Amino acid sequence: MALRLFEVNVKARDDSALGRFWAEALGWSVSSEAPGATSVKPVGSAWPDPAAVRVDVIAVPDPETVQNRAHIELATTSAAHHAELVARLKELGATPADGQGDLPRTVLADPEGNVFCVLEPREIHRDTGPIAAVVVDCADPRAMARFxxxxxxxxxxxxxxxxxxxxxxxxxxxxxxxxxxxHLKEMRHRVHLDLAPYPFDGDGQAAGVARLKALGATPADAGRGDFPWKVLADPEGNEFCVLGPA
Structure with a gap:
């Protein structure tokens, strides 16, 4: 069973505050169904629509700001939109981040230090919605694309x-x-992908996990307790989750 991308999962010290930041940044709705978890969703669309990928902010006890292998890139439609969005994000609490260089993007950090980019206008991103891409650092792009x-x-x-x-x-x-x-370094995984089977049920989760393992994923949830999701790692060690019914 092929799984579907459900959300970008972001760890935070204060899930509610960071959720509000991303809701304002993206122009999406924000909600919290449980303590320590805040969801930011596109307005007027629903999963499994692939355009309805959301951001889920999860509270963690460790407030350390770390470098992540994955980050979000935001789309803009014009030079004026790019300038307006960067200014608005800074007003919301984003700060300039190192590593920008002479590139067609502005590199920022959200209020908890997670780096993200605001891209200059590109034709390829004209219909993506506010999130242009989720970018993952890796050693072998061809192998990662296959997986x-x-x-x-x-x-x-x-x-x-x-x-x-x-x-x-x-x-x-x-x-x-x-x-x-x-020179890819071992990094903390405070930003990762969550996948889900469709239909969203336990049988689909089990089949999806088995298929992922056959493709080269490995279990990564040893000692983390009994949760309704399964934690795996892709062939380069990037952790991700396969969600299941609660």
Whole structure:
């Protein structure tokens, strides 16, 4: 069973505050169904629509700001929109981040230090919605594209030795990009992907997990307790979750 991208999971010291930041940043709705968990969702659309990928902010006790292997990139439609969005994000609490260089993007950090980018206008992102892409640093973009493309039945758009770009088979919603990163270090996984089976049930979860393991995923949830989700790691060790019914 091919699984579907459900959300980008972000760990935070204060899930409510960071959830409000991302809701304002994206123009989406914000809600909390349980203490320590805040969901930010597109208005007027619902999963499993691939354009309805949401951001889920989860409270964790460790407030340390760390470098992540994954980050969000935001789309803009014009130079004026880019300037307006960057200014508005700073008013909301974002701060400039190191590493921008001479690139067609503005690199910021959210109020908890998670780095993200605001891209200059690109034709490829004209219909993605506010999230243009989720970018994952990796050693081998081609191998990652094979694994994640098979895992979610997503279509490759560009695959080179330096980067790989995937998108849903329906051609809507954000891209998933794998970027070759020299001297890749072991990093904390405070930003990761959550997948879910459709239909959303236990049988689908079990079948999805078995399929992912056959593709090269490995269990990564030893000693974490009994939860309704399964924690796996992709072939490069990036953790992700397969959700199941609570």
């Amino acid at each position: 994640w493309g098979a895992a979610m039945d997503w279509t490759p758009h560009e695959v080179t030795d330096d980067h790989a770009l995937l998108r849903s088979a329906e051609g809507v919603g954000p891209y998933l990009e794998f970027l070759r990163t020299p």
